[in-house]
Amino acid sequence: DADVTQTPRNRITKTGKRIMLECSQTKGHDRMYWYRQDPGLGLRLIYYSFDVKDINKGEISDGYSVSRQAQAKFSLSLESAIPNQTALYFCATRGPSTDTQYFGPGTRLTVL
């Protein structure tokens, strides 16, 4: 079984719709991250959380919000989706004694 799972894997939505992307992990890590990947830009950090009560903005948080429901779950929401939020979205986790992050399989989001 995968350690970091993301749902849905693919989603097509319309401009203005609210959408939630979910991430779950079984690694027991406290730290969780949301990134987006756009062609030619690598991965950019949206939000990150060091524990359930600690949420931090990344470099491109505008238009997004997050919820850390439990140690194992970290959700990303687009309150009102717009076409330039079309991208690949990755969730990642990190343990306490390493800088290595472990990624989920990604969600391909298309906003029409």
Added chain:
Amino acid sequence: DQQVKQNSPSLSVQEGRISILNCDYTNSMFDYFLWYKKYPAEGPTFLISISSIKDKNEDGRFTVFLNKSAKHLSLHIVPSQPGDSAVYFCAASAETSGSRLTFGEGTQLTVNP
């Protein structure tokens, strides 16, 4: 500003030869560097890392070299195999920024049989 740059969007090598992927960074506070490999429709997977106190780290066919004075790191794959064909991302972190990872743009490596 792009603090981590991979200037080659793509690289093509023959099976059995060496692949060298390069990465440059500008932030002198970075103290840990990682390489990730990404296949289509999958998330990035960790490949190898290096701390700023070292200048080389080796793991099987993969070796990462760090030149702090030049703010440059490279990943060597020897010998290259067709299964190594993927996008490779360089990433860096600084303890002073909570160890957040900053990624480069990625390099598409193609290993031809």
